[in-house]
Amino acid sequence: MIIPSRLEIANLPTPLQKVKYDNKSFFIKRDDFTGLEFSGNKIRKLEYLLYDAKKKGAKYVITCGGEQSNHARATVAAAASIGLKSKVLLWGNDRKTADGNLFLNKVFGAEIRYINKKEFLNVDELLMEEKETLLGKGINSYLIPEGGSSSLGIWGYIKFLEELMPQVKTKIDGILTASGSGGTSAGLLIAAKLFKINIKVFAVNVLYEKNKLKNRILSLAENCIREFNLKLTINENDLEIIEGYSEEGYKNITKEKISVINEVAQQTGILLDPTYTGKAFFAYNEQFLNNSKSNIIFVHTGGLFGVFAKRKNYLDALNG
Ligand SMILES: Cc1ncc(COP(=O)(O)O)c(C=O)c1O
Numbered sequence: 001m002i003i004p005s006r007l008e009i010a011n012l013p014t015p016l017q018k019v020k021y022d023n024k025s026f027f028i029k030r031d032d033f034t035g036l037e038f039s040g041n042k043i044r045k046l047e048y049l050l051y052d053a054k055k056k057g058a059k060y061v062i063t064c065g066g067e068q069s070n071h072a073r074a075t076v077a078a079a080a081s082i083g084l085k086s087k088v089l090l091w092g093n094d095r096k097t098a099d100g101n102l103f104l105n106k107v108f109g110a111e112i113r114y115i116n117k118k119e120f121l122n123v124d125e126l127l128m129e130e131k132e133t134l135l136g137k138g139i140n141s142y143l144i145p146e147g148g149s150s151s152l153g154i155w156g157y158i159k160f161l162e163e164l165m166p167q168v169k170t171k172i173d174g175i176l177t178a179s180g181s182g183g184t185s186a187g188l189l190i191a192a193k194l195f196k197i198n199i200k201v202f203a204v205n206v207l208y209e210k211n212k213l214k215n216r217i218l219s220l221a222e223n224c225i226r227e228f229n230l231k232l233t234i235n236e237n238d239l240e241i242i243e244g245y246s247e248e249g250y251k252n253i254t255k256e257k258i259s260v261i262n263e264v265a266q267q268t269g270i271l272l273d274p275t276y277t278g279k280a281f282f283a284y285n286e287q288f289l290n291n292s293k294s295n296i297i298f299v300h301t302g303g304l305f306g307v308f309a310k311r312k313n314y315l316d317a318l319n320g
Contacts, residue, residue: 040302157187
């Protein structure tokens with residue numbers, strides 16, 4: 001087995017916190033505490049990816065995401081912290097009053113190219129084009145795919161389980177996270193097998209439909225197993241996609257969900273974001289907490305700067 005090296009730029013370990021909401025007790029792994037500028041799950045993947053970028057002598061990192069991409073913001077901030085420049089391809093439009101992650105991308109000095117939804121479908125080609133343009137100018141760059149989800153990036157969530165297990169004091173049956181590009185769930189699936197921990201991975205799909213996400217997660221895991229020569233086999237029954245919690249679309253959120261986010265904030269002091277963790281928590285509450293299946297750990301994967309881009313929705317829900 002080959003274990004890749006990483007930078008140590010995230011605040012780890014993150015706490016495992018016991019929380020009470022609506023008289024239901026459960027545990028949240030606070031990956032929103034990985035750092036202020038880097039906050040969320042992406043920095044765990046970036047520790048591996050940016051180590052590799054540095055090792056390969058890159059001067060730039062190039063990545064992509066939605067206009068409010070947490071991954072893009074974390075990449076840009078982390079790149080700045082180690083002296084690399086960044087270029088990001090964002091699905092969306094420039095805004096005079098850029099908010100949330102888009103605003104931060106500007107503050108951290110990213111070069112931004114805006115693309116539309118159709119172009120985003122071929123984003124890997126556009127990323128390659130950017131790399132070649134830089135190469136034409138004699139600049140060596142490092143490509144990071146959507147969400148940092150590659151065979152190397154997902155080591156962040158293999159390491160996550162190694163970190164979590166000593167924090168857990170009672171038997172757990174599973175871990176639930178929001179799932180976008182699928183890397184977080186893929187890392188957890190591998191980790192469970194690698195460390196021989198009998199748990200199920202629950203992925204709440206917020207971006208891709210169920211089968212597409214399932215295939216993405218399984219192929220990410222399989223590629224990683226192959227590339228790093230891991231002696232294990234993934235069982236697809238260890239993965240469950242919880243669907244139906246983002247029918248309003250990736251960039252939208254229903255008032256009902258925002259109301260739960262506001263209630264959680266008021267009862268626990270924990271803030272959830274409108275794209276990932278708010279939807280995942282809504283699913284977790286409905287499917288697990290309401291059935292007293294609370295031995296499943298909820299991962300708070302961050303995303304908090306996205307709250308500011310949706311402040312009107314939060315206020316509207318508060319005003320009834
Ligand atoms: C806050 C947050 N939670 C969860 C996810 C999903 O992680 P993954 O892309 O690894 O599925 C992302 C990224 O897309 C995110 O920004």
